[in-house]
Amino acid sequence: MTNMAEDLKATHLRDAAPLPPGAGSAEDRRRTDRKRSPREAKKRTANVIIYGVLVVLVVALMVPFIWMLSSSLKENNQVLTVPIQWIPQEFVWSNYTDIWTRIPMMGYLQNSLYLAVIITCLQVLTGSLAAYGFSKVRFPGRDVLFLAYIGTIAVPWQAYMVPQYIMMQNLGLTNSFNALILLQAFGAFGVFLMRQYYMTIPDELCEAARIDGLSEYGIWARVILPLSKPALASLALLTFVNTWNDYMGPFIYLTSNRLWTVQLGLRSFVGQFDAEYAMIMTGSVISVIPILIIFLIGQRYFIQGIATSGMKG
């Protein structure tokens, strides 16, 4: 999969190459305002059509979000009306203040944040350390061990969730954050993603650092880590979002309300008050906002991470 990342880079370079003449320099455009060549006019129309198609498409695909946002600002009895009201008659902003007292939303958010931060830090730290061992240090048995890592990525998690559960039960860790942290912080995925990236860093760099007298740990901390910032960002963002959005883990392990994450809290709210449509949508919007912010900041790394690893957590 590293090839894919390289290919991506290569295409960016190609994109940056000078465009063929007549494809739209400022001067060209000024000239065509008066005397437009038929070929360029055709290209322009094509572009307008494509923009049109894209806008319609994206709006259609975004309808669930638009509807969610609009419903979150309505009264309950105005959510499912005939015909659909896309814009609320009056904006019920109070939904966004009432929800904090209706359900312990703040507690849920804190729990989600706590889990996501701890798991992300552990995964990034242990993942990048192990990836260094797997890619830059040579020792017998290394590749067999790595094969075991890859092998478990192919086993569906559902196939071993029961033994995991028995184990956690015996350790007395069910109904605690620790169970989820232990289960999710040492994933093979992080090791795999980081190793893929480290393989693209030339060994000569490490060799030069060795000659300069750096220990292996020094090389990891002072040469490799600074070079792998994009991969670290990808892994951190993907892990954070996966943990934040995880439903099954908390569903299996967290039984008491005070430990619930946003996902569990929202689900239980829906189960208890299924007619409070507007408030349910308000909760949904609130659960999505942190992800939206993180995504907008780091979208580049998400896309790169996926193109590099082609895998989800």
Added chain:
Amino acid sequence: MTTETITQAPAPVQSRGNRKQARRNTLIGWTFILPNFLGFLAFTLIPVVAAFALSFMEWTSFSAPKWVGLANFERMFASDSFWIALRNTVVYALGHVPLTMALALILAMLLNRKLKGIGFFRVAIFFPYITSLVAVAVVWNMLFSPDSGPINQFLGAIGIANPPGWTSSSDWAMPAVIITSVWRDMGYYMVLYLAGLQAIPTELYEAAEVDGASAWQRFWNVTIPSLRPTTFFVVVMLTVSSFKVFDLIVVMTNGGPGRSTTVLSQLIYQEGIGEGKFGYSSAISLVLFIIVLSVTVLQFKIQQRRER
């Protein structure tokens, strides 16, 4: 690579120093791997192995483990719920895989061009994939509501007199789940296809154009063959994730109405964690794993034959 050539090249002369170096390397390597490996061993590797062993044992939360050979499998193959769950999982996969793949490819083709603001469109289409699943399920459940939900209002407006009952009907609940999951996943696979499309050399298209190939011929004879490795990867990933489908169904329909959307993963959860039948549920897990593995191997074989 360089490490090896430098430290191991003069092997015959200083074999003792070499062995020392090798031992040192092993030690260093393990210290790097250990923090992750301990967690991985305890919470992934051992459970995976245990799942295999457990499927041949009778073990519930009330009894001690006992070796029973194939008894769990016999019981499973005689059970109604297993076949229903298997059928539902296959139906889900048959809907989810081709639809997601086709739409992801179409979107990628549409978005693979140099236009101002194209990045915005890509990001917008990708976003559903990382939106929290509960929010997605909840919104779509409401969009699908049979009487006054927006989807059925739309269907009514375009002249469909008796729109389906979606999640409240046992015939239409699965299509509703499939539509939701296609909507959620296609942005992710679009990113994979975009990477594949951008790796196709433009010279291929130019040559085809010179030879007078139409747009359709170029798509069929240049794009599709060049995308074969990506498509292989996408199909494997999609199939595996379809057979693992779990949380979307739990939140959207919880397997209902009746058992019309119960899938294998859910059965494993119900039998294993819900009712404490550890051995029996592990037998179902093994079947799930074997299906996923054989699909992957089969597609790998097909891919290899095509390349030859």
